[in-house]
Amino acid sequence: MSGKQRFAGVELGGTKCIALLVEGNAILDQVSVPTTSPRETLPGVNQHLTRWQAEGGFAALGIASFGPLQLNPARPDFGRMLSTPKYGWSGADVAGTLTEGLTCPWNIDTDVNGAALAEYLWGAGAGCDSLCYITIGTGIGGGLLLHGRPIHGAMHPEIGHIRTRRMPGDTFGGICPFHGDCIEGLISGPALAARFGAPAETVPDTHPTWPDVAADIAELAGTILLTTSAQRILFGGSVSAYRPFLLPMVRTRLVEQLSSYLPFLNAASAEDIIRLPALGTEAGPRGAIALARGALGA
Structure with a gap:
């Protein structure tokens, strides 16, 4: 600046x-x-x-x-x-x-549009033409930039309320008061507390529900790639920052699901596309x- x-x-x-x-x-x-x-x-x-x-x-x-x-x-x-x-x-x-x-x-x-703009100008989105910034915290927010400008239209992106495909056997009903098991209702901080029956920060990394959470995040990332062709998706917020094992799981599942269809997606490119923000x-x-x-x- x-x-x-x-x-x-x-x-x-x-x-x-x-x-x-x-x-x-x-x-x-x-x-x-x-x-x-x-x-x-x-x-x-x-x-x-x-x-x-x-x-x-x-x-x-x-x-x-x-x-x-x-x-x-x-x-x-x-x-x-x-x-x-x-x-x-x-x-x-x-x-x-x-x-x-x-x-x-x-x-x-x-x-989240502001955070996406900051990352585009000074952080992990530098050099990208299109960028999506997702924060996982009290809620789920998503900011989307194209040519360095936040996307607006009828409103602004409400990525947190997208409904995604669920893992077989995952019966958690979600907590969103509007949509139940939208992605915010599944993986926001309060949703994880309800899902685990305890605050997420107290849950060990080995808990068997974490793969379901990673699968939900991967479904969200796939939806964003298929609908926006974002060159980079940055996952911020406390969950992303303090559970470093999650994003590798997300990348692996995303490649398994979509690499046969999206020609740009493979294990190497997923490392560049799915990243943590640089500005924290x-x-x-x-x-x-x-x-x-x-x-x-x-």
């Missing part, structure tokens, strides 16, 4: 919200607040943004938020949260509250800054 302009970014996650002020590559200030209710979280973050504006200002603000979001500027609910499983957040005026009193340009997108936990905050830069065309 070169240049000496100041930018502000907000990464609104399901459990915490990070706001940062940067100048070039330097972080001048950063705050983290719990994501509780919209009435508590959003005005609290706005106070920090307002202070930064008064203390020297910033050229633009980027907002990378969990979703689903209304991202069509022509809609009256632009910048608001749509129907979400997170209690109390449906209809929350995310952009309106965060930008209240600010005079700079701003940009809003999903947190910085992808989200950097994504917010990338969105801020985009508000200026930078």
